[in-house]
Amino acid sequence: MALFESMRGWRWQGSAGAFRAGVGVMLLGLSLAQSLPHDAACPAAAAPLSLTQPHYQDTAEEDTIVGFMSALVQSFLHTVQPNPFPKDLILDIAEDVDQTQQLDQELLKKVLIYRVGYLVCVAIGVVYIVLMPLVGFFLACCRCCGNCGGKMYQKQTSSTDCRRRTLYWSAFVTTVIILAGNICMFRSNEAFKQSVDGGVVELNKTIKNVNTFLTAVPQQVNFVVDESYKTVQEVSRNLDAIGPQLGAEIQEKFRGPLNPALRSVRLLDRETVNMDMELKKLNSSLVQLQSSVDRLQANVTVVKNRINQTLSKPTCSNCDRMKSELRKLTLDTSISIPSLNELQSAVDDVIRTDLQSKIKEVEDYFNGIPQRVTNDTKDVAENSKQRLDEIRTQIAQVTKDIPLSALTNASKTLEQVQEEIVKVTPQIKRAEHIRWGVCVVLCCVVLLVVVCYILGLVLGPVGLSPTKDPTKRSCTADCGGTFLMIGAGFSFLFSWLFMIVVVLLFLLGGSVYDLLCQPWNNGQLLELLDTPGLIPELEIGPALGLKSNISIPDIYRDCEENQPLWTTLRLYEVINLDDLLNVSKYTDEIRLYFDNTDITLSTITLLSPDVKKQLSSFSTSTKDFDSTAVTQQINNVSSINLNTTADQLDRLAEAQTNNDIRLELQTEAMDLRQIQSDIQTVITPQLESINSTVKDLQSFVQEINGTVGEVLSNVEAAQDFLNTNTTQIVETESRKFVDCQMGYFVVYADWANLTITQQVGRCGPVAGAVDSVDIIVCSHMVESLNAFWFSLGWCIIFFIPGIIFSIKLAKYYRRMKYSDVYDNHIIMNHIPRAQMKFT
Structure with a gap:
């Protein structure tokens, strides 16, 4: 029986240009990530530290003593x-x-x-x-x-x-x-x-x-x-762990239907093993009981023959009526339970299916999903790492533009x-x-x-x-x-x-x-200095390449309000920061790229039809098991009482006039009591043990009936879930992973935009x-x-x-x-x- 079919690898489709653009922008988003509420599929990126403003010394203040006049x-x-x-x-x-x-x-x-x-x-x-x-x-x-x-x-x-x-x-x-x-x-x-x-x-x-x-x-x-460079290093580590991250999410989605099925199979395997042990214990006890009964039966036969000889003697008075009672004296009891053999056969068939190895096979496959993802994305990860240098260059362009x-x-x-x-x-x-x-x-x-x-x-x-x-x-x-x-x-x-x-x-x-x-x-002096052509070195607009000139009074007023250089010097006229940090132009391309990516996992066969048939037969065998037959035969053995016959012999012995006959009858009555004593000390404990084993076995039989039904139900539900949802799960988790990376990029873009436009260069x-x-x-x-x-x-x-x-x-x-x-x-x-x- 094959538990799994072979797993086909991830097939990455699309042109080489789309691949480079998609992966490059995805890694840029990861490298520039600050912080993002994300699912477990999103690796925790290194969050940039908050921008700290420099410490300035206290400068001169108005002095009332100096300006008293x-x-x-x-x-x-x-x-x-x-x-x-x-x-x-x-x-x-x-x-x-x-x-x-x-x-x-x-x-x-x-x-x-x-x-x-x-x-x-x-x-x-x-x-x-x-x-x-x-x-x-x-x-x-x-x-x-x-x-x-x-x-x-x-x-x-x-x-x-x-x-x-x-x-x-x-x-x-x-x-x-x-x-x-x-x-x-x-x-x-x-x-x-x-x-x-x-x-x-x-x-x-x-x-x-x-x-x-x-x-x-x-x-x-x-x-x-x-800060983005530090995150790029984190991204490199995340790429190395892309298999465990995405694979873990796929595992988590599979865990819901698979765990109940595996748990019920483990329970069935454990109960089957326990039942097999109880059956073997019961068979062993029955064999031992049969041996003890046969031995005592031989002793009874010997005593019976001796009694018969004594009763046949002419000197034995009134002994004929005892012969009819003597014919009832027997221990010839054989224990035969056909249903027990059928149950043992059914248990042996289930054990031969080796459910434990099947469970391990499923677990190995389940635990091997991250490694499969790693193997299938190895080339992609290596190619993505090669794009990091280009990403660093793109990020460094900010410092060149300012x-x-x-x-x-x-x-x-x-x-x-x-x-x-x-x-x-x-x-x-x-x-x-x-x-x-x-x-x-x-x-x-x-x-x-x-x-x-x-x-x-x-x-x-x-x-x-x-x-x-x-x-x-x-x-x-x-x-x-x-x-x-x-x-x-x-x-x-x-x-x-x-x-x-x-x-x-x-x-x-x-x-x-x-x-x-x-x-x-x-402020009139600043307006004078701002006059075009008066001091060419103070024409800040042309010096910065602005489309319009910027006045010195405006700069001073903005700096009095401790505004950043981005708005004070109108750097937005020189640097298109929104375009540099814009992710919308990459989002559609990346989503289309991953939508065209065919990521499939083969259907998992949890239990073959033969195994299911064996389990159904096993359940039927347990239902056919009749513990009352065993109990009846045990009761037949436990009902034997030789003391009654011994008491009759004692009474007969007392009526004899011949001392020899009396002595022989008393001796034979004593032998019967000895055999009865042996029955009490040997047979009775064995019967009690067998009776306890039968009760335990009956309990296992009842539990197994429910467990087999649970196994078949859970396996069927899990099989239906995997057959219909495996592809969808892989696609959904892959899309979530991509969305997560885009989320990193969006968050960084907002953070970088906010930091550069509102925090960098406060000119107070x-x-x-x-x-x-x-x-x-x-x-x-x-x-x-x-x-x-x-x-x-x-x-x-x-x-x-x-x-x-x-x-x-x-x-x-x-x-x-x-x-x-x-x-x-x-x-x-x-x-x-x-x-x-x-x-």
């Missing part, structure tokens, strides 16, 4: 320069310079008109620079000649105290204002120093962040590609800039230290003027006695007046020099704020770098610089009223040479006495 200074600069940012004028200047290498008169006039506020301020500064030393010189000369308050005489009137107090508080307020400006000078100077020192560090951080970003973008793109070289070049440039910054940092710090020292000197000179005023305002009132003659004022009051004059003198001496510093710093700081910082903050650090430079240059350095010159200008402007009030107030504290007394509205002038000359 920004609102006041900016308000002043907006008043000086209310005009909007001159974008058109700058473009005209750039175009004119490119063409003529100089400005024409018309543009120069426009520039002067635009800067008229600064020109007015510079003119005021120049007038201050020119007039202040001249006024100071003429005032000094005039006072030396006794004019302009130079004469040491003070007229006393009723309003003298009121004027003194008025001048005092005016000078005091002016001094406080100058002191406040001087404090702002010290503070802004220190803030500028901190801005320069911290600016170098923050600038390095900013460059590092941009460099980190530029380095991370190629790494992120390569990450997407490298202009990563420009980022690499920019990163190298930034590294060079950072190296140059490191080189010049010591010179910057040295120059900043010198600047800081010069500004401290300027602050200290202004502070010196303030100190002189304060000493004058303190010593003058302390030493002044209003009722005293002006010529008799105390030294303390006189020193107070002298300090006021010194303060005024220092103001004349240094104010015009300070104004030069103010004008220069005003032009520098104010221009930087108006032309750089303010348009930088409101670029906008952060621009903002950081703005904070370093404008919010820190420029605002500190503007605060310094504004504070210095504030001080020297108030030097003028300070000079006026201090000079006028000094006469109320200094000791006069000529006295003037006011009493009851009568002014008494001390007439100088005549001096006599002695010769």
Whole structure:
């Protein structure tokens, strides 16, 4: 009997081009798979790690200490320069310079008109620079000649105290204002120093962040590609295991109908073996019983003959009636069970079919399905592996299409800039230290003027006695007046020099704020830089090969929102990522290819008709088995009782007068009892054992009847299932396997598309770098610089009223040479006495 027919191999049909395209795209889908809910037929592909964003250092933030005067200074600069940012004028200047290498008169006039506020301020500064030393010189000369308050005489009137107090508080307020400006000078100077020192560090951080970003973008793109390479290796292993994977699924579908059939056949084989053992045990027991019965029958025959001889003796009285009973004394019993032999024959026939070997044959075939799949797909797997290199090349095309070289070049440039910054940092710090020292000197000179005023305002009132003659004022009051004059003198001496510093710093700081910082903050500077043709290197659209130009403000806004480079630089105009990762153009071709693939498994014959016929006959034999015949014969043997005959012999012996006859009858009765005892000790256990075996055998017979029916039913159902569904199962599982691979491709395409378009190159650090430079240059350095010159200008402007009030107030504290007394509205002038000359 043949359990299986030969299995035909898988026949792969279709053209060679279709094969390469189908297998190539299928493996690409596998290699690019991230994760997919799939059946057991889908091997677990290596899932790509989630894309991690680089770590950036914290950059500079707004400092309230640095910008404590920004609102006041900016308000002043907006008043000086209310005009909007001159974008058109700058473009005209750039175009004119490119063409003529100089400005024409018309543009120069426009520039002067635009800067008229600064020109007015510079003119005021120049007038201050020119007039202040001249006024100071003429005032000094005039006072030396006794004019302009130079004469040491003070007229006393009723309003003298009121004027003194008025001048005092005016000078005091002016001094406080100058002191406040001087404090702002010290503070802004220190803030500028901190801005320069911290600016170098923050600038390095900013460059590092941009460099980190530029380095991370190629790494992120390569990450997407490298993750697919790791999966390609996994795909190679999956191809080696394609037999076990697909074969296991086919096995799983076959397992449902085959397992009940095999389980029932195993049960039938086990029950048949057990029944055979019980039958053999029963036959052996019957043989042994027959032997024991024959032996005891021989003993009974011997005793019976002896009894018969004793009863035949003439001296035996009343013995004739015993002869009729003696004829009943026999153990001649033979056990014959024809149905048992028929059952044994049927069992032997089933055992000869060797169901166990048939079961093993089915299991070997069932377990060999994966190996058959492996053998049949060996060439396909090898050819598929050869396509992996081409797949890697196709995936690597993403890195070629994205202009990563420009980022690499920019990163190298930034590294060079950072190296140059490191080189010049010591010179910057040295120059900043010198600047800081010069500004401290300027602050200290202004502070010196303030100190002189304060000493004058303190010593003058302390030493002044209003009722005293002006010529008799105390030294303390006189020193107070002298300090006021010194303060005024220092103001004349240094104010015009300070104004030069103010004008220069005003032009520098104010221009930087108006032309750089303010348009930088409101975006006008970026719009200027985005003007076509102004800076050809900044035309990003043509540089990237875009169909349309891309504006720098748009890039900045996108980077502020931390958008990816895909949308920020409009790379979708250069790279057709959807087409590169599109799987729909391959899906129909692959499905058609596998639909045309003929994958068949031969029909499996579980049990041949002869075996089924033998099992049916076996079931009939078990039904014909009659255990009652065995039981009846066993009961016939167990019903023998020789003690009855022995008791009769004893009674007969007691009636005898002949002692010899009596003794012989008693002896023969004892022999019968001995034989009966042997029956109890030998025959009875054997009968019990046989009876138990018969009961077990009867139980097996009943079970086998049901098992044979279950075997025939399950085998028939399994056979029908396999005959009708084997081809469909193979086709369905193969299609599921292909769909699974397509699912991998679809998932990767979505993941790669999402990663490249939404994760790769989030340019927030670029906008952060621009903002950081703005904070370093404008919010820190420029605002500190503007605060310094504004504070210095504030001080020297108030030097003028300070000079006026201090000079006028000094006469109320200094000791006069000529006295003037006011009493009851009568002014008494001390007439100088005549001096006599002695010769």
